[in-house]
Amino acid sequence: MYTIKNIYFRDLLTDLHKKRVIVILFIIVSTLVFAFLGYQKVGVQTALSEEQQEEIDAYNKRLEEYDKAIADASEGVKLSEEQVLSLQEYVDNSIYMKLDSQNIQVASIQYGIVTEGNVGNIYNALAYYINEGGLKEALDDENLSLDIKYWREIIFPSLSGNVMNITIYHYDAEQAQKVMDILKERLLAQIPSIAEVHGGFSLQETDAANYVKADVNVANTQNGNLNNLKNYITSRSDYNNRVISQENGKKSYIESSTPEVLEPAAPNGIIIVIKYMIAGILFGIVIPCVYFILSYILGNRILSKDGLKEYNLAIIGQCSSKGHYHPELDRTIMDLKLLTEQNGWNSVFLNVLNTNESIKKVVSEYKEALAKTNISSSEGCQLENSAEELRQLVEIKNCILFIQISKTTYPQLEEQINLCKKFGVAILGCVVVR
Amino acid sequence: MEKLQKWYETWLSDYHNGELLFFIGFIIYLGRNTWITTTFPFPNIINKLCLLLPLLLIVLKIFFFDSYRVKPLLILCLSMIVSLMIYCSSGYLNVLFWLLLVLGSKDISFKKILEIYLLITGSIVLLAFCSSLLGVIENYQYVTTSRGIRNSFGITYTTDFASHIFFLILAFFYLMGENLKFYHYMGTLIIAALIYHFCNARLDSCSIVLIVIVFSLGNWIEYSKYSGKNFRKLWKNNWTKKGIYIMLLLAVVSVVVTNLYRPENKLLSELNTLFSSRLYQGQKGIKEYGYKLFGQYVELVGGGGSESHAKFPSNYFFVDCSYIYVMLRYGVLFTVFVVTSYMAACHKNRHDLYFLYTIALIAVNCTIAHHLLEFEYNPFALSLLSISVRNNKSDSDILTNLIQT
Numbered sequence: 001m002y003t004i005k006n007i008y009f010r011d012l013l014t015d016l017h018k019k020r021v022i023v024i025l026f027i028i029v030s031t032l033v034f035a036f037l038g039y040q041k042v043g044v045q046t047a048l049s050e051e052q053q054e055e056i057d058a059y060n061k062r063l064e065e066y067d068k069a070i071a072d073a074s075e076g077v078k079l080s081e082e083q084v085l086s087l088q089e090y091v092d093n094s095i096y097m098k099l100d101s102q103n104i105q106v107a108s109i110q111y112g113i114v115t116e117g118n119v120g121n122i123y124n125a126l127a128y129y130i131n132e133g134g135l136k137e138a139l140d141d142e143n144l145s146l147d148i149k150y151w152r153e154i155i156f157p158s159l160s161g162n163v164m165n166i167t168i169y170h171y172d173a174e175q176a177q178k179v180m181d182i183l184k185e186r187l188l189a190q191i192p193s194i195a196e197v198h199g200g201f202s203l204q205e206t207d208a209a210n211y212v213k214a215d216v217n218v219a220n221t222q223n224g225n226l227n228n229l230k231n232y233i234t235s236r237s238d239y240n241n242r243v244i245s246q247e248n249g250k251k252s253y254i255e256s257s258t259p260e261v262l263e264p265a266a267p268n269g270i271i272i273v274i275k276y277m278i279a280g281i282l283f284g285i286v287i288p289c290v291y292f293i294l295s296y297i298l299g300n301r302i303l304s305k306d307g308l309k310e311y312n313l314a315i316i317g318q319c320s321s322k323g324h325y326h327p328e329l330d331r332t333i334m335d336l337k338l339l340t341e342q343n344g345w346n347s348v349f350l351n352v353l354n355t356n357e358s359i360k361k362v363v364s365e366y367k368e369a370l371a372k373t374n375i376s377s378s379e380g381c382q383l384e385n386s387a388e389e390l391r392q393l394v395e396i397k398n399c400i401l402f403i404q405i406s407k408t409t410y411p412q413l414e415e416q417i418n419l420c421k422k423f424g425v426a427i428l429g430c431v432v433v434r
Numbered sequence: 435m436e437k438l439q440k441w442y443e444t445w446l447s448d449y450h451n452g453e454l455l456f457f458i459g460f461i462i463y464l465g466r467n468t469w470i471t472t473t474f475p476f477p478n479i480i481n482k483l484c485l486l487l488p489l490l491l492i493v494l495k496i497f498f499f500d501s502y503r504v505k506p507l508l509i510l511c512l513s514m515i516v517s518l519m520i521y522c523s524s525g526y527l528n529v530l531f532w533l534l535l536v537l538g539s540k541d542i543s544f545k546k547i548l549e550i551y552l553l554i555t556g557s558i559v560l561l562a563f564c565s566s567l568l569g570v571i572e573n574y575q576y577v578t579t580s581r582g583i584r585n586s587f588g589i590t591y592t593t594d595f596a597s598h599i600f601f602l603i604l605a606f607f608y609l610m611g612e613n614l615k616f617y618h619y620m621g622t623l624i625i626a627a628l629i630y631h632f633c634n635a636r637l638d639s640c641s642i643v644l645i646v647i648v649f650s651l652g653n654w655i656e657y658s659k660y661s662g663k664n665f666r667k668l669w670k671n672n673w674t675k676k677g678i679y680i681m682l683l684l685a686v687v688s689v690v691v692t693n694l695y696r697p698e699n700k701l702l703s704e705l706n707t708l709f710s711s712r713l714y715q716g717q718k719g720i721k722e723y724g725y726k727l728f729g730q731y732v733e734l735v736g737g738g739g740s741e742s743h744a745k746f747p748s749n750y751f752f753v754d755c756s757y758i759y760v761m762l763r764y765g766v767l768f769t770v771f772v773v774t775s776y777m778a779a780c781h782k783n784r785h786d787l788y789f790l791y792t793i794a795l796i797a798v799n800c801t802i803a804h805h806l807l808e809f810e811y812n813p814f815a816l817s818l819l820s821i822s823v824r825n826n827k828s829d830s831d832i833l834t835n836l837i838q839t
Contacts, residue, residue, distance in 0.1 A: 279561075279564065290557050293553050
């Protein structure tokens with residue numbers, strides 16, 4: 001068994017209108033529920049989820065690693081820069097680095113140390129004076145160009161027996177001699193101080209010479225310094241590259257891996273709540289519509305006169321809930337009168353499919369109206385159970401079906417139609433009552 | 435006690451109550467299954483309830499309202515045993531639910547089933563769509579270099595959204611049948627274009643266009659005064675006789691092509707690219723898992739969901755072709771059973787051309803999507819035992835004959 005019907009959306013609108021109070025209430029409740037959910041979400045969005053926090057922590061940690069690497073590399077750059085500058089300055093300005101290892105201008109002097117004390121101590125004192133001591137005191141303006149700060153590595157004292165030899169290397173013979181002269185002067189001036197400590201002594205110049213020599217050690221030392229400079233420059237370059245590489249790496253990482261949410265957003269709470277409320281309104285509208293349409297599909301009640309179309313039943317009259325007939329009752333009765341006269345019937349059976357007050361009222365009005373046109377009528381509502389009613393129906397040979405919207409079911413209608421077919425009873429039409 | 439007895443007998447005598455049992459179960463099951471394809475939250479306890487309740491209701495309907503002759507009863511028992519064996523072999527209960535729903539739909543109006551499907555699934559998809567646009571739920575956007583941004587509009591994956599739209603339109607077109615008008619076709623083409631633009635679901639968009647082509651062509655041939663009588667007859671005969679076998683043909687072709695796939699073969703390689711590596715994935719599944727009679731557990735890693743939306747899984751493995759998917763997971767026996775069921779449904783409805791068009795389109799779509807057994811996408815398996823939408827004679831004609839005196 002199945003029911004055949006179409007769903008008419010105007011029935012949906014009618015039902016929505018009929019039950020508008022409940023529907024509106026439902027929409028309001030749904031909107032409020034969603035507004036509350038939206039409000040909750042605003043609260044949740046101000047705090048990050050565990051996953052988000054982990055993602056951010058990992059991201060920040062990685063950035064810190066990048067920053068540390070960049071800082072270390074920058075520190076390396078700075079250090080190597082200082083080394084480069086320092087060494088470069090030395091390479092550019094020191095007397096030793098300017099020496100031509102194959103053409104060194106040498107000024108040398110030998111002193112005999114005459115003393116009754118310890119020659120070694122006296123020599124040491126003199127050597128310390130030359131290397132570490134007052135020999136490095138500033139020169140007068142006239143001799144500034146001699147660059148006294150670089151003398152340490154061009155003056156070589158040595159002792160053999162009681163002979164002290166002092167050799168000065170320079171690239172300029174004249175300057176070598178000048179340095180020698182200043183050294184002699186200061187050395188001799190230092191004798192009394194040394195003598196106080198180590199006992200009296202004298203320095204007797206035994207020989208002095210100026211000559212040119214070649215010294216491979218100078219070349220080696222110079223090359224060593226130059227290599228160091230080169231290494232420092234390379235190191236500086238490496239550190240620079242490392243800084244650039246780390247900075248680029250950091251930039252790429254930021255571009256590719258920045259989390260969507262870096263910090264708890266300060267969401268626009270009102271907009272979120274409004275969006276949720278709109279969703280709530282949608283739910284509030286859709287759910288009742290779904291409910292009503294489901295009731296049409298699953299239900300078997302006749303919802304409107306349109307639902308009778310498939311049965312090809314003539315709708316001879318309609319009565320609204322306020323008791324208005326369409327067409328007018330007189331017009332319908334006229335139709336019935338003509339039909340009965342045409343077929344030779346003098347009676348009509350009013351087949352009532354529901355028993356309630358509104359349909360009973362309509363039936364009684366039809367009975368009265370029919371009586372006025374001298375057409376008798378019988379009424380029945382229990383044809384499936386009442387033998388007497390069935391007998392009347394069969395005798396009269398015609399009927400009008402009285403159907404009530406939302407009360408009469410399709411199975412009821414089909415049962416009556418089948419019954420009429422079975423006994424050859426003509427269905428003149430139906431009256432639809434709201 | 436007597437009163438209860440009387441009430442029970444009255445209740446049993448009205449078949450409408452059986453219908454109600456089925457539909458309540460079907461609505462809950464369909465609603466639940468559609469809901470979980472969205473990004474709406476779904477508590478686990480309600481999830482379990484929405485599986486148990488339909489099970490109970492449909493079983494009640496089968497026991498109290500259905501009757502079977504011996505042969506169909508044997509087939510029913512055998513199919514239940516097979517489904518239990520599939521469960522033991524693979525751990526999947528899907529087959530059991532599928533069978534129960536098909537059996538439960540016996541003598542139920544298929545038109546009502548489709549109307550409820552359109553209503554429930556359509557409403558949930560619509561609500562998910564609107565909610566995702568409002569930001570109430572996630573709209574997973576998958577960003578790819580070659581295909582731009584693909585939106586899923588509140589559904590877990592873009593192609594799942596497109597599949598929902600495909601099947602909803604298909605059900606609607608089937609119900610409308612000869613009442614389809616020009617604006618239905620135009621509207622559907624616009625929807626297909628929008629799906630392509632916003633979801634970049636190429637194959638599903640093509641499937642939707644195919645719906646328009648097949649139905650419009652069918653209606654034109656059937657009702658247009660410009661189509662010749664002979665051509666109409668030829669069209670109808672071909673569909674009636676051969677339309678039944680379309681799903682079988684496509685199932686066989688899918689399995690054969692997947693097995694024969696070689697990257698060195700230029701044609702198959704091009705086909706694989708066109709179908710977004712479906713041949714490769716299918717063959718991978720066959721090589722890894724092989725064919726089993728009663729199926730097996732197959733772990734599939736798809737591109738949908740919250741984790742994949744953030745980063746496409748490196749271990750992606752998903753068999754999109756329904757025939758391969760069903761064969762791997764539920765076994766060869768069940769695959770044959772499903773295809774046979776569809777063929778039987780087509781035979782039953784062989785005079786309903788719209789039904790044949792529909793199943794043909796589903797058969798085509800199932801070569802690229804895995805929704806053959808999922809009622810939230812494809813409710814047409816329920817046509818097997820239910821009351822057809824269209825018979826040789828229209829239902830209203832039958833009743834009209836009753837009224838005439």
